[in-house]
Amino acid sequence: MLDLTHETPKPKTIAGARHDWELVIGMEVHAQVASNAKLFSGASTRFGAEPNANVSFVDAAMPGMLPVINEFCVEQAVRTGLGLKAAINLNSAFDRKNYFYPDLPQGYQISQLYHPIVGEGEVLVEMGPGVARLVRIERIHLEQDAGKSVHDMDPNMSFVDLNRTGVALMEIVSRPDIRGPEEAAAYIAKLRQILRYLGTCDGNMQNGNLRADVNVSICRPGAYEKYQETQDFSHLGTRCEIKNMNSMRFIQQAIEVEARRQIAIVEAGGKVDQETRLYDPDKGETRSMRSKEEAHDYRYFPDPDLLPLEIEQAWVDAIADALPELPDARKARYMADFGLTDYDATVLTAEKENAAFFEAVAEGRDGKMAANWILNELFGRLKKDDSDISQSPLTPAQLGGLIDLIAAGDISGKIAKDVFAILYDEGGDAAQIVEARGLRQVTDTGAIEAEVDKVIAANPAQVEKARANPKLAGWFVGQVMKATGGKANPAAVNQLVSAKLGL
Amino acid sequence: MMEDLNRLSLSEARDALRRRDTTAEAITRACLEAIDAAGALNAFVHKTPELAVARARAADARLATGDAPDMCGLPVGIKDLFCTRGVASQAGSRILEGFVPEYESTVSQKLADDGAVMLGKLNMDEFAMGSSNETSVYGNAVNPWRRGNDETALTPGGSSGGSAAAVAADLCLAATGTDTGGSIRQPAAFTGTVGIKPTYGRCSRWGIVAFASSLDQAGPMTKTVRDAAIMLRAMSGHDPKDSTSAQLPVPDFEAALTGDIRGKTIGIPREYRMDGMPDEIEALWTRGREMMQDAGARIVDISLPHTKYALPAYYVIAPAEASSNLARYDGVRYGHRAALAQGDGITEMYEKTRAEGFGPEVQRRVMIGTYVLSAGFYDAYYNRARKVRTLIKRDFETVFAEGVDAILTPATPSAAFGLGEMADADPVRMYLNDVFTVTVNLAGLPGIAVPAGLDRQGLPLGLQLIGRPWEEGALLNAAFAVERAAGFVAKPAKWW
Numbered sequence: 001m002l003d004l005t006h007e008t009p010k011p012k013t014i015a016g017a018r019h020d021w022e023l024v025i026g027m028e029v030h031a032q033v034a035s036n037a038k039l040f041s042g043a044s045t046r047f048g049a050e051p052n053a054n055v056s057f058v059d060a061a062m063p064g065m066l067p068v069i070n071e072f073c074v075e076q077a078v079r080t081g082l083g084l085k086a087a088i089n090l091n092s093a094f095d096r097k098n099y100f101y102p103d104l105p106q107g108y109q110i111s112q113l114y115h116p117i118v119g120e121g122e123v124l125v126e127m128g129p130g131v132a133r134l135v136r137i138e139r140i141h142l143e144q145d146a147g148k149s150v151h152d153m154d155p156n157m158s159f160v161d162l163n164r165t166g167v168a169l170m171e172i173v174s175r176p177d178i179r180g181p182e183e184a185a186a187y188i189a190k191l192r193q194i195l196r197y198l199g200t201c202d203g204n205m206q207n208g209n210l211r212a213d214v215n216v217s218i219c220r221p222g223a224y225e226k227y228q229e230t231q232d233f234s235h236l237g238t239r240c241e242i243k244n245m246n247s248m249r250f251i252q253q254a255i256e257v258e259a260r261r262q263i264a265i266v267e268a269g270g271k272v273d274q275e276t277r278l279y280d281p282d283k284g285e286t287r288s289m290r291s292k293e294e295a296h297d298y299r300y301f302p303d304p305d306l307l308p309l310e311i312e313q314a315w316v317d318a319i320a321d322a323l324p325e326l327p328d329a330r331k332a333r334y335m336a337d338f339g340l341t342d343y344d345a346t347v348l349t350a351e352k353e354n355a356a357f358f359e360a361v362a363e364g365r366d367g368k369m370a371a372n373w374i375l376n377e378l379f380g381r382l383k384k385d386d387s388d389i390s391q392s393p394l395t396p397a398q399l400g401g402l403i404d405l406i407a408a409g410d411i412s413g414k415i416a417k418d419v420f421a422i423l424y425d426e427g428g429d430a431a432q433i434v435e436a437r438g439l440r441q442v443t444d445t446g447a448i449e450a451e452v453d454k455v456i457a458a459n460p461a462q463v464e465k466a467r468a469n470p471k472l473a474g475w476f477v478g479q480v481m482k483a484t485g486g487k488a489n490p491a492a493v494n495q496l497v498s499a500k501l502g503l
Numbered sequence: 504m505m506e507d508l509n510r511l512s513l514s515e516a517r518d519a520l521r522r523r524d525t526t527a528e529a530i531t532r533a534c535l536e537a538i539d540a541a542g543a544l545n546a547f548v549h550k551t552p553e554l555a556v557a558r559a560r561a562a563d564a565r566l567a568t569g570d571a572p573d574m575c576g577l578p579v580g581i582k583d584l585f586c587t588r589g590v591a592s593q594a595g596s597r598i599l600e601g602f603v604p605e606y607e608s609t610v611s612q613k614l615a616d617d618g619a620v621m622l623g624k625l626n627m628d629e630f631a632m633g634s635s636n637e638t639s640v641y642g643n644a645v646n647p648w649r650r651g652n653d654e655t656a657l658t659p660g661g662s663s664g665g666s667a668a669a670v671a672a673d674l675c676l677a678a679t680g681t682d683t684g685g686s687i688r689q690p691a692a693f694t695g696t697v698g699i700k701p702t703y704g705r706c707s708r709w710g711i712v713a714f715a716s717s718l719d720q721a722g723p724m725t726k727t728v729r730d731a732a733i734m735l736r737a738m739s740g741h742d743p744k745d746s747t748s749a750q751l752p753v754p755d756f757e758a759a760l761t762g763d764i765r766g767k768t769i770g771i772p773r774e775y776r777m778d779g780m781p782d783e784i785e786a787l788w789t790r791g792r793e794m795m796q797d798a799g800a801r802i803v804d805i806s807l808p809h810t811k812y813a814l815p816a817y818y819v820i821a822p823a824e825a826s827s828n829l830a831r832y833d834g835v836r837y838g839h840r841a842a843l844a845q846g847d848g849i850t851e852m853y854e855k856t857r858a859e860g861f862g863p864e865v866q867r868r869v870m871i872g873t874y875v876l877s878a879g880f881y882d883a884y885y886n887r888a889r890k891v892r893t894l895i896k897r898d899f900e901t902v903f904a905e906g907v908d909a910i911l912t913p914a915t916p917s918a919a920f921g922l923g924e925m926a927d928a929d930p931v932r933m934y935l936n937d938v939f940t941v942t943v944n945l946a947g948l949p950g951i952a953v954p955a956g957l958d959r960q961g962l963p964l965g966l967q968l969i970g971r972p973w974e975e976g977a978l979l980n981a982a983f984a985v986e987r988a989a990g991f992v993a994k995p996a997k998w999w
Contacts, residue, residue, distance in 0.1 A: 057606055061831040063599065064586045064608060064710040066745050096827050098876070100853055107830020158849070160835065299876035301885060304717035304824055306746050 006124070006132035011224070012180025014256075016263040021218045023259050024227075024236050025184050026176035029191055030169045031201040032145065032209035033076045039144050039168035040067030040110065047207055051161040059166045061105035066305050069094075073168040074309065076200040077117050077142050078319050080170055083198045083326060084137050086121025088316050093308040094142075097298040102160050103147035111171075113300045116141035117309065123174075123194070124328060125186045129342040133183055136175040145169050170201070176215065176236065179224075181252035188212060188248055193327050197352045211246045215239045216258045218266065237262065238272040242279050242286055254279035258286045330355055338367025344375055353389045360396030365403055373399060377420050398423050402430040415439050415486060442488045445496065448480065451488070452496045455479045463501065470503045508533035510673045513577050513730035514757075520566055520576050527566065527576025530676070531559035531620050534578045537674045538622060543999040546659075546669040548583060548641040549591045550623035562618040573757075574737045575618030580669045580678035583624045584631055584662075585611045585721075586710040590621075594712040595629045595639040595662075598860025599838045608710025609742045610679060610721045617737045622675050626665025629862045630829065631686055631714040634936035636664030637922065638864040646694060646919050647672040647995040650960035654998075657919040657962070660690030660936075666724045667694040671995060677725040677734050681711060683718045684817055685915075685940025688952035691724055692914035692965025695954040695993060697731045697986070698724045699979070702972045703947035704749035705735075707742030713828040715821040716747075718944040728953060728983045732756035735975060751973060759976030764984045765799030767977075770907040774810035775939060777916065783958045784913045791911050791955055791966040794988035795981070805907060807898040810942060812891045817941040818934055819875050819888035825865075826872025832860060867930065896946040903971050909981045912939050914952040914965035939967055949975045953982045955989040963993065 011022045038045055041058035058065040081088050093115040096108040118140035126132040147165035151158050172191065178184050192210055195201035203210050217237035219227075227235040242258060245251045257279070262272045276295070277286040325333075327349050334345040348358045348371060362370040378399065382388055402419055405411045411419065411434055422433050434440050442448060455476055456463055466472040476497045481488055505519065508530040519525050535552050555578060562576035586592045586604040593599040607615070615621065626644040628636055635658040636643040644665040646657040659668035663680030667690030670678050680687040682700035691698030699722045706721040713719060723734035739753040771792055776785075796802050834840035834856030841855035861869065875884035902910070916938055925933050943950035949972070952965040966985060970978030 060836055062586075062604065062606070062837070063592070063594065063602070063712045063831070064604075064708075066709050068744060068746055098827050098830060100830065100833065102833075102835050102849060105831060105836060107833060108827050297878045299827070299873065299878075299881075301823060301827070301876050301881070304715070304747075305713075 006126070006130055009127040009131050009133055009179070009183065012182070013221070014218075014259055014263060016267050018267050020221055021259070021263050022221055022224060023180055023255065024176045024217045024219055024224055024239075025178035025180070025255060026215040026239075027174045027178065027184065027187065028213040028215075029172040029174075029188065030211045030213075031080075031172060031191075031195055031203070033073045033142075033168035033170055034199060034201055035070065035073050035076060035168055037070055037072070038166040039070055039073050039142065041166050042068075042070070043166065045167050049163055051159075052163060054163040055165065059105065059162055061107070067110060067303075069306065069309065070168065073142060074117065074311065075319060076168075077140060077170055078311070078316055079198050079323065080172075080195060080200045081118030081121060081140055082316070082320050082323055083194050083200070084118075084121035084123055084140070084172070086137055086140065087119035088311075089115065089117055089119055090311050090313060090316070091115065091308060092117040094303045094306045095300045096303045097300055099296050099298060101146065101149070102158065103149045103162070103165065105147070105162065105165060109144050109146065110303055110306070111143035112141035114302070115308075123187065123190055125183060125190045126346070127183065127186060133177065133179065133187075135177045135187055138173045138175050140170050140172045143169050143171055176217070176239075181255040184214065184255055185248040185252050188251065190327075193350065197324055197326050199324070205246045205248070208246055211244055212251060214242045214245055214251060214255060216242065216255055216262070217272070218259055218262045237266070238274050240272065240274065240286070241276045243276055243289060245279060250279060250281050253281065253284065254286060257284060261286065334367070338362060338371065340368065340371050344371050347375060351389065357389050357392070357396055361400050361403065363400075365400060366407065369403055369407070370400075373403060373420075377417065381424055393427065394424055398427075398430065405430055405434060409441060409489065410434065411439060411441050412486065412490060415441065438487070440487060442484055445492055448484070448488050448492050449496055451480050451483050452476070452493070452500050455483065456500055466501055467503070473497050473501055473503055476501070507673075509537045509676070511676060512726045513574070513676050513733050514727065516577050516676055517573050517733070527559040527562040527578075527620060528556060530576065531555050531578045531622070534622055534675050537672070541672055541674050541999050544645050544647060544668050544672055544674070545642055546626055546644045546665040546672065546674055547580065547623045548626045548665065551590055551621060552623075554590070555620050555622050558615070558618075558620040562620060565618055572617040572737065573733050574614060576620065577676050578620040578622050579614065579734075580622050580625045580666060580675040581611050582663055582666050582679050582681060583627050584681050584712045585679060586712065587611055587621065587624065590624065592624065592712070593640065594631070595627045595641060596832075596860065596862070596865065597640045597839055598832045598857070599712075600860075602838045604710075606710060609707035609744065610711065610738045612710075613740065614679070614737055619737065625663075625669055625678055628662035628664065628686075629865050630712065630825070631662040631681055631683055631719075632825070632864050632868055633661040634685070634689060634933050635920070635922065635925065636661045637926075638862050640862065643922055644668045645922070647997075647999065648694060648919060648962055649995070649998065650962060653960070656922045658693065658922050660693035660919065662686040663690045663698070663724060667691055667696055667698070670694070670696045670724050670726060672999070677723055677730055679721060679738070680724040681714075681719055681721050682940075682944065683714050683821060684944050685937040687722045687724060688940050688950055688965070688967055689915050689936055691952040692954070692963070692967075693919035695963030695991065695995070696724055696726060697728050697951065697953055697982070698722060699731045699735060699951040699975065699982075700943065700949065701735060701739065701975050702749070702949045703944075704747055705739050705949070705973075705975065707740070707745040707748045709742055709744040715824040716828060717824060718817075718821055720944075728951075728979055728986045729757060729760055731951065731982075732760055732979045735979075749973070754976050756976050756979050759980045760983045761980060762984050762987055763799075764795065764981055767800045767908045767981065768906050769795050769800045769802050769981070770805035770902050770910045771802060772805050772807045772810065772910055772912060774807050775912045777938065780913075781917055783918075784916060784964065787956050787964045787966065788911070788913050791985060794985055795911065798984045798988060803907065805902045805910070807895075807902065807942070809891060809894040809898050813895055813942040813945055814934065814938055816888040816891035816895070817937065817945060818871070819884050820892065820945070822868040822872035823876050823885050824872070826869045826876065829861070829865070829869055832857065834860070864930070892945045895942055899942075899946045899948060899969075908971070909978060910969040912967045912969065914939060914967040918958045918960070918962035918964055943969055948972055949978050951978055951982045953985050953989070954991040955985060956991065957993055963991070
C-alpha cells in the first residue's frame with residue numbers, strides 16, 4: 001500500500017479592502033486522447049499537417065455520413081479513468097451538443113452529457129513534502145474536438161481548417177476542490193503527469209492538446225468548510241468560467257486577476273454575474289465573453305446515430321491489469337528502494353522519460369549514485385543547453401558505464417566529471433575514454449608510495465610544519481595528486497602521507 | 504423479341520435474362536424511352552442514361568458467364584435521398600443545389616455490386632418531409648393513376664412519391680425508397696405498388712441523407728411482393744460504417760414466399776379503427792381480414808393501447824432529430840450559399856442560406872425540432888415522446904409475445920388525394936396521412952404495404968402488414984398471400 005498520508009495545504013487568502021477572501025476553483029480539463037485516428041471517423045490526427053489534410057467525409061459532415069466509435073479511444077478513456085482511481089461506467093452514451101459555428105461542420109459536437117464513460121475519481125496534488133490536496137474528479141467524458149477558424153489571413157474572408165475536427169478529447173471535470181492559483185497549476189501538472197504515464201495524452205500544452213476551462217469563485221473564510229459538510233453550493237460565491245487556457249503561467253495569473261476582480265465587485269456592494277470570461281495576458285485582465293442570459297442553449301439529446309456504449313467488466317479488468325506504474329507509486333518506490341529524498345524522487349518521476357532514464361541507469365547499480373549523476377550533472381548540462389532528456393546525447397548505458405568505473409574505484413569523482421563532459425560532447429564509451437587517455441586511477445600503492453617519498457624528500461620544511469600541525473598533511477596529498485595528474489587513488493594517498501609523516 | 508420490357512417485374516426480367524430471352528441493355532433502353540416519354544409525371548429528376556447503358560452492358564457480360572445475382576441487369580430508379588457517386592444528390596432540396604457526392608450510399612452500392620442498373624434519381628419531398636411530394640424543389644411528381652376520367656392530377660404520396668410514380672408507370676422495374684414515418688408504404692398504397700420498410704437496422708443508412716436517424720430506413724418499392732423480397736435481399740446486410748446496422752445474416756426472402764399462412768395468427772388492432780375513416784378503407788380492411796382467414800390464418804382482435812399517442816410522439820421525435828441532422832446545411836462547405844450583402848457576417852450567411860435553401864415544410868420541422876429540444880421544454884416534449892415510444896414498442900412486444908405473427912391494418916386513411924388539395928389546410932391534416940404507419944417506425948418493426956383493391960373512383964388502396972422484428976421473410980409471405988388472394992392486377996391507364 002502506498003502511504004499517502006499528507007497534510008492539507010492552507011487555501012490561498014487574498015486580503016480585500018474590508019475582509020480576507022478565499023478562492024474556490026474547479027477545472028474542466030480537455031485532454032486530447034493519444035490516438036492515431038479520430039474519435040468517430042478514422043482520419044489521421046497527425047499534428048502539423050497541411051490545413052484540411054486530415055479530413056474524412058465524416059469530419060466534413062457530408063450528407064449521409066455516420067460516426068463509428070473508435071474503440072481505441074474508448075480504451076484510452078477507460079485507462080485514464082482507472083489511472084485517476086475512478087469508477088468506470090460499463091454503460092455510457094453519446095449526446096449531441098447543438099450549435100452553429102463554421103469549424104463545427106455537423107452543427108453539433110458529439111459528447112457525453114447524460115451518461116459519461118468515467119465517473120468519480122481523485123487526484124492527489126502535492127504542494128510540498130507531506131503536503132497535498134486531494135482533488136475529487138466528478139466525471140470524464142469523451143467528445144469531439146472542433147476545427148479551427150482562421151480570421152487573420154485575409155481582410156474580407158475567414159478560413160476553416162478541419163484537421164482537428166473530430167479528434168477525440170477527454171473532458172476531465174473536477175469538483176471545486178482547488179484552493180489557489182498554485183494548486184490549480186499543480187493540479188494540471190499532476191494530471192498531465194498521470195496522463196503521460198498512462199500514455200493516454202501527450203500533454204503538449206503548446207499544441208493545445210491539454211487545455212483547461214477554469215471556474216473561479218470567492219468566499220469568506222469558513223464558508224468552504226460549510227460547503228464541504230453539506231455539498232450545498234449556496235455557501236460559495238457565484239463562479240465565472242475562464243475559457244480555454246493552455247499555459248500554466250496564464251492559468252495562475254488569470255485566477256489571481258479574476259479573484260481580485262470578484263473581490264472588488266463584492267466589496268463594493270455588487271454582485272458577481274455568472275458568465276464565461278476570457279483572459280487577456282497582455283492586459284492582465286479577464287473580460288466577459290458571454291453572460292448566463294446569452295449562454296447557448298445547446299439542445300443536448302442522445303445521438304441517434306450511435307448505439308449506447310456498452311463495455312465488459314472483463315475488458316476493463318484487462319486494461320487495469322496492464323496499467324503502468326503511476327507517479328505516486330513510482331516515487332514511493334524510489335524513496336523506499338533507492339533511499340532517494342522526497343525532492344529527488346519527485347524530480348525523477350516528474351516526467352516518465354526521466355524516470356525511465358533513471359531506472360535504466362540505476363539497474364544493477366547504486367540508485368542514489370545514479371540519481372545524483374542524473375540530477376546534478378546530466379540535468380545541469382541539459383538545462384544549460386536548453387534541452388531535455390529526450391534529446392540527451394548521453395544514453396543510460398553510457399552514464400551507467402561511467403558510474404561503474406567510479407564504483408570500481410577506477411576513476412575518482414573528479415576525473416569522472418571530466419569523462420562525463422567528454423561523453424556528453426564527443427560520445428564514446430567511458431571505459432575506453434579512461435583507457436585511451438590514461439585517466440585510470442593509480443591504486444598501485446608502490447607507485448604512489450614512490451611519489452609520496454619524493455614529495456617528502458623535496459620539502460623538509462613542510463614536513464616539519466606538518467608534523468607540528470597535522471592539518472597541513474593535506475598539502476602533501478595535493479602535491480602527490482598533482483604529480484600523478486589526479487589519477488592516484490585519493491584514499492591511498494591520504495593513508496600513505498599520514499603514515500610517512502608519522503601522523 | 505419481347506415487347507414492353509419496361510413493364511416487366513423484377514422476377515420476370517430476371518428469369519427472362521437468365522433464359523437469354525432478352526438483354527439488360529434492351530430492358531434498360533425500354534425504361535429510358537419510357538422515362539423520356541413520362542416528363543409529365545416528373546418522377547425522374549436526374550437521369551443517367553449513359554451510365555445506365557454502360558452498366559446494362561456490363562451486366563449482360565456478367566449474365567453471359569451464367570453466374571449473376573438476381574438483381575443483375577435489372578434497371579431501377581434511386582430516390583434522390585441516396586448519395587450516388589458522380590450523380591447529383593439533392594434530397595429534393597434547394598440547399599443541396601449542385602451537390603455531387605464523391606461517394607456512393609451503401610444500399611445503392613450493394614445494388615450496383617449485384618449488377619442492378621441505375622436509371623437516375625427519383626423525385627421526393629424535400630429531405631423526405633412530406634406526404635404528397637409537394638415539398639420537392641423539383642416540383643411534385645404526379646400519380647399515374649387518375650379518378651376515372653377525371654383529369655385532376657393526384658399525388659403519388661410522399662415522401663418516396665417519385666419512386667412510387669415511376670414504378671407504377673413502368674418507368675423502371677423497381678425503385679429504392681426510404682421510410683421515416685410511412686414514406687415507402689403510403690406512396691406504395693397510393694400507386695398500387697408494393698413497398699416494404701424493413702426492420703430498423705436491416706439496411707445501412709450510410710450515404711442516405713439523414714432525416715430522423717432513429718426512424719429512417721431504406722426499402723424497395725416494387726410491382727410485386729416477390730420483387731420486394733428479391734430487392735430487399737440485395738439492399739440488406741450489416742455495414743460497419745453504420746453503427747445502427749444489425750449484425751445479422753440476410754435470409755433468402757424469396758424462398759420464404761410459399762403463400763402458406765395456415766395456422767398463422769393475424770392481429771387486428773382495434774385502435775386503428777379511426778373516427779371518420781372512409782367506409783371504403785373499412786371495407787378493404789374487412790376484406791383483407793377475410794382473405795387471410797380464407798387462406799387459413801387465425802384472426803384475432805388485439806389492442807395496441809398507446810396507438811393514439813404515436814403521431815404526436817412521432818412529430819416531436821422526428822423534427823427533433825431533423826433539426827440537428829439538418830444543421831450541417833449551413834452554406835460553408837457544399838450546396839447552396841446565399842449571396843451576402845456588404846457587412847454581412849457568419850450569422851447572416853447562415854440565416855440567409857437556410858432561409859433560401861430550405862422550403863417551408865423543412866423550416867417548420869426544424870423550428871419544431873429546435874423548440875422541443877430547448878431548455879425548459881425538453882422534458883415536456885422530447886423526453887415524454889421517448890417514453891411514449893417505449894410504450895408503443897411494448898404494445899407490439901406484448902401482442903407478439905402472445906403469439907401474434909403479423910398485424911393487419913389499412914396502409915393509409917384514404918386513397919390518393921389531389922395535388923394542391925391540402926395547400927391551405929392545417930399541416931396536421933397532412934401529418935394524419937401517417938397515422939397507420941408511424942407506429943411501425945417508432946417501434947423499429949418491418950411493415951409492408953400491398954395493393955388490395957380499388958376504390959369507387961378506380962384508385963388503388965393498400966393494406967399494411969406489420970411483422971415481428973427481423974422476420975421480413977414471414978412478413979413478405981403473409982403479404983404474398985394477401986397479394987394472391989386480392990388478385991390485384993390493375994394498372995393506371997396511360998395518359999402521359
